[in-house]
Amino acid sequence: MSSNSGIHLINQLERALAGDERTHELGIRLRLAGDRVIADGEVASEARRRQVIQVLEEQETGLAISDQLTLSAEPVVPTQGTEVISDRREP
């Protein structure tokens, strides 16, 4: 595969992830590594991880999809405490 066709392929996959009703994921980074497509970035749940991989596989690129996605941090009570903003301008 030439480097140009590789770029077109990645563009096609990015469009699929952004446009597919099941994903609409805009923040997944894709790159070619040998005969694999590496998908990395953050998704909010295991279900969304599976959907991303499924949409990529349905594109039938003939390349293996390497899942390097990570799950977002749980929305917990913040541990770093309150920030006091006291340097406001005077009107």
Place this chain on the structure above:
Amino acid sequence: MSERKDTVRIAAVGDVHLAEDLRGRYAPVLRRLSREADLLLVAGDLTQHGHLDEARVFAEEFAVADVPVIAVLGNHDHHSGQQDEIRALLEEHGTTVLEGESTVVETPAGTVGVAGVKGFCLGFSGRCAANFGEAEMKAFTGHGIASAESLGKAFAGLEADVRVALSHFSPIEETLNGEPHEIWAFLGNYLLAEAIDEAGADLAIHGHAHAGQEKGLTPDGVPVRNVAQPVIRAAYRVYELPTRRPS
């Protein structure tokens, strides 16, 4: 937690992107939020695809918060063209939704006025879309310009001890650090910062930039906080601001 009554405590989060698969993540931590904050601001992208059933998950999760919840919608919430229905659903569940509007919340330390708008793309000085050329281009830039004007109008006549701007798109570049420079024009709009500075706001809250950084300043020095959930990596952040009372 502060016991002082001369500061307001503003909790904020954005980009929660809720849907059925995330039900149950927020309600447990919002149930007793009043111990830490006087109100909760939500900076858009409440849903993943802008579906009503996703908005219902948000509405029910955030309805348990024991403080007023004030939100703007984000681009994801507009995707399915159901933004008006989403707004109505949220308001039925007690969330105040702002779009070119403002609201005032009473707290033990004084009043907090929030002016809210989704905002839109445009870019920043020297690297922004110009209101010129094809009708499609002018429609794009025109929406960005109109959104900032809408924020300015929301501030007009808003009187409160603390005044806060709430948007989805960023008013400044600084909180976009971490995002690819090439997409900054799609993440923010310098005219929002002009409206914030013109209004003399005390704080600006936004989301949208998942890979950005939390803290920045407008050109005139108004503190800006990017509270996109992937940035703050918590259910919310709390900002404490002293109230200005006439002496």
